[in-house]
Amino acid sequence: MTKINSxxxxxxxxxxxxxxxxxxxxxxxxxxxxxxxNKNISIYSTDANISDxxxxxxxxxxxxxxxxxxxxxxxxxxxxxxxxxxxxxxxxNGGDTNLSINYKKFNDSTLVHVNKLTSFNLVxxxxxxxxxxxxxxxxxxxxxxNQTDRLIKSNIxxxxxxxxxxxxxxxxxxxxxxxxxxxxxxTMFGDTNKSSPIAPITVNFKLN
Numbered sequence: 361m362t363k364i365n366s367x368x369x370x371x372x373x374x375x376x377x378x379x380x381x382x383x384x385x386x387x388x389x390x391x392x393x394x395x396x397x398n399k400n401i402s403i404y405s406t407d408a409n410i411s412d413x414x415x416x417x418x419x420x421x422x423x424x425x426x427x428x429x430x431x432x433x434x435x436x437x438x439x440x441x442x443x444x445x446x447x448x449x450x451x452x453n454g455g456d457t458n459l460s461i462n463y464k465k466f467n468d469s470t471l472v473h474v475n476k477l478t479s480f481n482l483v484x485x486x487x488x489x490x491x492x493x494x495x496x497x498x499x500x501x502x503x504x505x506n507q508t509d510r511l512i513k514s515n516i517x518x519x520x521x522x523x524x525x526x527x528x529x530x531x532x533x534x535x536x537x538x539x540x541x542x543x544x545x546x547t548m549f550g551d552t553n554k555s556s557p558i559a560p561i562t563v564n565f566k567l568n
Contacts, residue, residue: 391416391418392418394415394417394463394468396459396468397412398413399470401473402475403474404501404503404510405454405475406449406501406513406515407449407514408531409447409449410447411447412447414430427444428444428445429463431463432460433461433462434457434458434459436455436457439472440457440472440474451550452474452549453549454475456471456474457471459471476503476504477501477503477512477558478501478502479502480501480561482563483498484496484498487565492536492539494537495535495537496534497546498511498531499516515548516548517550518544518545518546519544519547520543521543524542525538541565543564543565544562544563545561
């Protein structure tokens with residue numbers, strides 16, 4: 361009898377323990393559809409990385425954000441790549457690609473158009489008259505959709521010689537000149553070991 365009572369008590373205890381557990385369920389259970397939130401995206405080949413998101417609509421017409429729960433992909437990773445809604449623009453000068461999300465039988469997609477850079481110019485202070493020190497260099501681009509003077513934030517590569525020191529943030533270079541006669545070169549869509557579809561720009565400074 362004592363053994364039976366002990367067994368009953370153990371079973372009761374296990375029942376209450378299991379009642380206290382929290383069961384995690386996927387936010388994609390009982391959905392009716394999924395959708396990419398931002399459609400027909402138009403960006404520039406020199407823009408910084410951007411983010412998109414995804415929404416699920418359930419059978420009761422309620423909705424929830426499911427950006428991290430669906431699978432993201434793109435049709436041409438030479439133009440861009442995507443991971444959980446975070447879009448990185450590849451070192452390719454423009455083009456069209458499809459951005460897609462998938463979960464089981466559900467899917468959605470949208471066109472992403474990347475505007476092509478046609479030319480660019482450098483923006484910098486009159487270093488020759490001021491001598492050695494630290495100065496900010498940036499670049500502005502012109503694009504095939506007639507957008508002009510747009511600040512270039514990515515896919516630009518800065519190089520310097522003659523011991524100059526360079527740091528880069530969001531495409532903008534801070535260059536510290538050490539001594540005279542220094543070259544600053546900006547290359548688009550390719551570092552010094554790759555060909556570029558647009559000719560690099562080199563500026564020479566003969567410092568005081």
